[in-house]
Amino acid sequence: MRIGQLLGTGRSADVYELDEAWVLRRYRVGLEAIHEMPVMSYLSASGYPVPRLGPLPASAGPGDLVLQRLTGPTMLESLISGELDGDEGSAMLAGLLADLHTIPARLSSDPEDRILHLDLHPDNVMLTAAGPVVIDWSNTEEGPPALDRAMTALILAHVAVDRGTPAAEGARALLELLLPRLAADDGIPARHLADAAARRAANPTMSPAELALVAEASALVADLSR
DSSP: OOOOOEEEEOSSEEEEEOSSSEEEEEESSSOOOTTHHHHHHHHHHTTOOOOOBOOOOTTOOTTEEEEEOOOSOBHHHHHHHTSSOHHHHHHHHHHHHHHHTTSBOSSOOOTTOEEEOSOOSGGGEEEETTEEEEOOOTTOEEEOHHHHHHHHHHHHHHHHTOTTSTTHHHHHHHHHHHHHHHHTTTOOOHHHHHHHHHHHHTOTTSOHHHHTTHHHHHHHHHHHHO
16 A cells, blocks of 8 residues: 555544545544444445545554545635635535434434434535535444534534634634524533533543633533523
8 A cells, every 4th residue: 555645634643645536544643443434334325425435455554544535625615715605504514414313323222323423513524526525433423413413513612712713703603503503403402512512621632722612612502502
């Protein structure tokens, strides 16, 4: 496997070019990618827009994942450029969450549980010619859909309360447009918002400054949801 140029980097993984059709996503912090593969295969078979999985070479490590190479901007890039407005972006996010939550859980015996992404925000949606594709399934679990909605809202709120980032104003505007759409799917109960905040506060990749904003972000979601 010849690894090409670095295409992108996140909190815990890097993405490298393999060829025109495939990329390699490699964890940097000793995490394993194997739990994501069956979830993504299941979602793809169910018609949900995820990248196709490629065959892993014999030299691949436990943190490696070969994925379809996607062409197009992220939703975040399109929102910043103005190619996508907040109303369109909020409708797309709400729709991706709602569609995901129609798919029954793979493993859980609870009929109310669904596949959860738990990190579905504008930078994890690629806008391809075939439509939006949801990437980065490293946090995926099974559980109540309201937890997934809470996490998406909390992530946006976290950016909105960070007064040091130029994206704060846009994140708040997107959140204000998104929450009424999520309310149509039973919204965000307080217990699920508290669970999302606890998970966010336990995220080892976040800086002390980011962790200090979790409570304020949670309060913003609660206030705007009323």
